[in-house]
Amino acid sequence: AQRVTQPEKLLSVFKGAPVELKCNYSYSGSPELFWYVQYSRQRLQLLLRHISRESIKGFTADLNKGETSFHLKKPFAQEEDSAMYYCALTHGSGNTGKLIFGQGTTLQVKP
């Protein structure tokens, strides 16, 4: 079955500390992986996707097909990074765009 697992419900770090939000998936085929973020009182929005290989707001994520993981990392956390983060996957190109979300991880960056 297709599934996305985010094992941490809450991750609390101090400002300036490294951050890693874990995401594991199960999928037969070639999925496309995303990280979406929801800041307080804002809409859910795309943070990054694995095919673009971009670094957005200092965050990066590498798709590890062997470990079926797509962990989100940032070397130095900022207070404005505090938000809910969702890992999601969908089928490869030509799909209907149906997203399967993980349970979400709340990142709390303390001053």
Added chain:
Amino acid sequence: DAGITQSPRHKVTETGTPVTLRCHQTENHRYMYWYRQDPGHGLRLIHYSYGVKDTDKGEVSDGYSVSRSKTEDFLLTLESATSSQTSVYFCATMDSTYEQYFGPGTRLTVT
């Protein structure tokens, strides 16, 4: 915000009553989605649409129906609301790069 609005933004209703939530977009995106967000479950797909009058079920479609008579509007109906349908409902659209854009959400409470 990809011009996505949802109405109403908040609603309290009684068990057994029908409820319709509206999603409106101004981007002319072909694909539209309804998700529900619940603690511990992340977002789960209820129904989606791939064009006018073309819809299909998602992961948690029981008790919900949808309609899309115009490109810009996607309606979600709870035929007979139950307490288990208390949730936050998000509408989304998808552009040609497979990025999804989310509405502000509707908080529904069924008493």
